[in-house]
Amino acid sequence: MADQNNKPRQLTYVMAINEAIRTVMQEQPNAFAAGEDIGGAGGVYGYYNGIQEQFGTDRVYDTPISEKGIVGLGVGAAATGCRPILDLMFIDFMGECMDEVANQLAKMRYMFGGSATLPVTLLTMAGAGASLAAQHSQSLEAWLCHLPGLKVVMAATPADAKGLIIAAARDDNPVIVIMMKTLLALNGEVPEDSYATPIGKANIVRPGENYTIVTWGRMVHEAITAAEQLARSGLDAEVIDARSLQPFDTETVIASVRKTHRAMVAHEAVRYGGLGGEVAAQIQELAFDDLDAPVARVGAPFAPVPFSPVLESAYVPNAETIVAEVRSQLRIEG
Amino acid sequence: MFVTVELTNDVLKDMHRCMVQIRRFEETAGKLMEDGKIPGALHLYVGEEAIASGVMAHLSKEDQITSTHRGHGHLIAKGGEFDRMFAELFGKATGYCKGKGGSMHISNMDLGMLGANGIVGGGPPIATGAAFSNKFRKTDNVACCFFGDGASNEGSLHEAANMAALFKLPVVFVCENNGFGEYTSQANHQAIVDVADRAQGYGMPGVIVDGMDAVAVFEGAREAIARARAGDGPTLLECKTYRFYDHVGVRGMGLSYRSDEEVEFWKKRDPIDQFEAKLREQNIMAEAEIQAVYEQVAAEIEAAVQFAEESPMPDPSTITEDVYA
Numbered sequence: 116m117a118d119q120n121n122k123p124r125q126l127t128y129v130m131a132i133n134e135a136i137r138t139v140m141q142e143q144p145n146a147f148a149a150g151e152d153i154g155g156a157g158g159v160y161g162y163y164n165g166i167q168e169q170f171g172t173d174r175v176y177d178t179p180i181s182e183k184g185i186v187g188l189g190v191g192a193a194a195t196g197c198r199p200i201l202d203l204m205f206i207d208f209m210g211e212c213m214d215e216v217a218n219q220l221a222k223m224r225y226m227f228g229g230s231a232t233l234p235v236t237l238l239t240m241a242g243a244g245a246s247l248a249a250q251h252s253q254s255l256e257a258w259l260c261h262l263p264g265l266k267v268v269m270a271a272t273p274a275d276a277k278g279l280i281i282a283a284a285r286d287d288n289p290v291i292v293i294m295m296k297t298l299l300a301l302n303g304e305v306p307e308d309s310y311a312t313p314i315g316k317a318n319i320v321r322p323g324e325n326y327t328i329v330t331w332g333r334m335v336h337e338a339i340t341a342a343e344q345l346a347r348s349g350l351d352a353e354v355i356d357a358r359s360l361q362p363f364d365t366e367t368v369i370a371s372v373r374k375t376h377r378a379m380v381a382h383e384a385v386r387y388g389g390l391g392g393e394v395a396a397q398i399q400e401l402a403f404d405d406l407d408a409p410v411a412r413v414g415a416p417f418a419p420v421p422f423s424p425v426l427e428s429a430y431v432p433n434a435e436t437i438v439a440e441v442r443s444q445l446r447i448e449g
Numbered sequence: 450m451f452v453t454v455e456l457t458n459d460v461l462k463d464m465h466r467c468m469v470q471i472r473r474f475e476e477t478a479g480k481l482m483e484d485g486k487i488p489g490a491l492h493l494y495v496g497e498e499a500i501a502s503g504v505m506a507h508l509s510k511e512d513q514i515t516s517t518h519r520g521h522g523h524l525i526a527k528g529g530e531f532d533r534m535f536a537e538l539f540g541k542a543t544g545y546c547k548g549k550g551g552s553m554h555i556s557n558m559d560l561g562m563l564g565a566n567g568i569v570g571g572g573p574p575i576a577t578g579a580a581f582s583n584k585f586r587k588t589d590n591v592a593c594c595f596f597g598d599g600a601s602n603e604g605s606l607h608e609a610a611n612m613a614a615l616f617k618l619p620v621v622f623v624c625e626n627n628g629f630g631e632y633t634s635q636a637n638h639q640a641i642v643d644v645a646d647r648a649q650g651y652g653m654p655g656v657i658v659d660g661m662d663a664v665a666v667f668e669g670a671r672e673a674i675a676r677a678r679a680g681d682g683p684t685l686l687e688c689k690t691y692r693f694y695d696h697v698g699v700r701g702m703g704l705s706y707r708s709d710e711e712v713e714f715w716k717k718r719d720p721i722d723q724f725e726a727k728l729r730e731q732n733i734m735a736e737a738e739i740q741a742v743y744e745q746v747a748a749e750i751e752a753a754v755q756f757a758e759e760s761p762m763p764d765p766s767t768i769t770e771d772v773y774a
Contacts, residue, residue, distance in 0.1 A: 145585075145586070147585060173585075176616075178612065179608070179611055179612060179615065181608035182608075182610060183574055183604060183608045183609075184574055184577065184605075184608030184609050184611070184612045186574070187573070187575050187577060187605065187608075187609060188574060188578040188579055188581055188612065189575060189579055190574065190575050190578055191513075191515075191563065191574065191575040191576060191578020191579040191580070191581065191582065191592070192578040192579065192581050192582040193578070194558070194563055194575070194578070194579065195513060195563075195579045195582040195583070195586075196582060196586060197581075197582045197585055197586070199578075214571065214605070215574055215605075218568050218571065219566075219568070219571060219574075219575060223564065224566070224771060224772070224773070224774065225549055225771050225772050226546060226549060226550040226554035226556070227545075227546050227549075227550060227554065227556045227558065227564060228544070228545065228546035228547035228548075228549050228550060228771060229547070229770065229771035230545075230546075230556070230557070230558045230559075231556075231558055231563075231564075232774050233774075234774075254749075263772050264773070266771055266773075275627070278733065287774035288773050288774050327574065348527015352653060366614045387754075438537055
């Protein structure tokens with residue numbers, strides 16, 4: 116019967132998130148959810164639909180618009196025996212609660228010599244592509260990966276959205292699960308059972324022989340499209356969905372580069388100071404002799420996310436940006 | 450069920466001992482810092498002892514507190530042991546935080562002391578979370594959040610106080626108003642005199658007590674904590690006090706940002722002197738008994754400092770330990 120229950124069926128990204136939260140609430144009696152508009156309204160993206168009805172107002176809390184308060188609530192509750200699932204509507208609002216994230220949540224265990232445990236799951240939404248302009252469209256994963264004490268994961272598919280949220284909730288560390296608003300309607304196979312996608316393990320989503328694209332979030336899909344285009348030029352690109360950005364699966368990336376000898380890191384975040392620089396540096400430190408070309412990087416230009424659809428679509432990197440960068444890196448004509 | 454603590458002679462003696470412990474600990478720590486034995490910055494609690502002693506008289510170790518930069522007194526009153534506290538201040542492996550936190554992050558989870566905090570206003574959201582947890586887990590514990598007049602201008606307090614009142618959480622916001630946010634006088638950092646006035650804006654009672662009088666603090670805290678335990682929500686308890694030393698370190702007089710006359714005025718209201726005068730007056734403790742407390746505390750501190758001095762330094766290989774569970 117277990118096999119039958121685990122039979123994958125098609126589910127949207129948003130419903131996979133919903134199913135993951137329900138699963139966690141069922142599995143963990145000390146779990147509660149707190150965030151803006153997640154109760155009666157079901158959350159602004161709809162992934163909390165029906166959850167307060169199922170689990171009650173004692174476990175699912177509409178909070179004031181108080182991001183410092185929400186994250187601080189999670190820190191204090193987690194340190195004293197709860198397993199909070201917090202909701203930060205847009206990752207752009209991280210600025211409102213960065214002290215609670217960076218100085219309290221990330222550091223409390225260390226500062227206290229390991230005596231505090233903070234099993235906090237923080238769900239947040241990133242990404243451009245919805246004409247929401249500069250304060251509702253960013254990809255700020257690099258801010259978070261720079262903070263020892265946090266784990267940071269990013270879901271590119273419905274199956275990973277569910278599996279990463281469940282993994283985050285089972286983890287005894289603070290885990291920030293970054294979801295992407297442009298993927299909410301994406302359909303994909305999602306097993307019905309409860310399962311955890313391992314944190315710290317990348318996923319090779321398209322095996323390839325002579326080029327490596329390391330990417331995450333929405334850009335995973337753009338990289339797959341780019342790989343199909345590159346195949347026509349004789350490049351067989353391996354696409355790696357990093358999934359877990361902190362800890363980062365360096366091993367899988369290096370094994371791929373040793374095979375392909377050429378690599379790119381592609382993310383939607385601003386290229387300058389983005390996590391791609393860290394990954395490129397790791398590749399060059401660990402696989403310098405295996406490289407036939409400098410590691411390429413794709414990211415957004417050094418500007419805030421613009422509003423106008425024309426500007427925004429020119430700003431956000433996509434499959435064409437990736438293909439163009441590969442051609443430039445490898446000096447492929449045409 | 451919790452029983453409200455009454456002001457018996459034993460409780461008075463405990464509060465006295467607690468204040469003496471804090472005073473002597475802080476004076477000793479200050480000297481050790483001047484001698485170069487304690488690295489970093491020390492924010493000492495001398496002058497404010499009545500608050501920690503009066504509030505903590507009502508708390509068990511299952512109740513939680515969050516603290517401030519000036520956190521040693523809170524931990525001592527919550528049951529912290531001198532030896533492991535001094536070891537932490539020395540940066541030793543045997544310290545409460547294995548030498549990773551120091552004075553500004555001194556903590557003990559087993560005693561419900563959720564940390565001194567290096568961020569002004571860091572405590573209120575965390576205390577609110579602990580109070581949320583108490584309610585969620587259906588305990589009758591309370592969380593007490595210590596903060597200063599300086600922190601009362603941080604947005605974190607605003608968000609936490611609103612949420613605590615909204616959810617009727619068992620938390621008491623204890624404002625230690627010592628008249629200064631770091632080096633800036635209250636008159637220069639806010640347009641109000643009483644931080645307790647702000648309570649009304651959150652829908653919670655605001656109560657003012659004399660923070661130099663341990664009995665007044667005890668009485669104010671009793672009511673606020675009983676209210677929290679009964680499920681009636683938070684209180685803002687403002688305790689008017691004064692720090693005898695500088696913001697950091699031990700120098701008290703000759704400071705550019707406050708007058709010596711002002712310091713003298715407050716020193717005449719020393720919380721321990723006042724308390725001992727009453728104990729003698731009311732024949733609760735004789736002079737010899739009071740002196741015995743000082744002698745015992747001195748011996749405890751001497752042994753604790755020796756423990757800290759003889760303890761090993763942490764091994765550098767432990768730098769990356771305790772980052773993750």
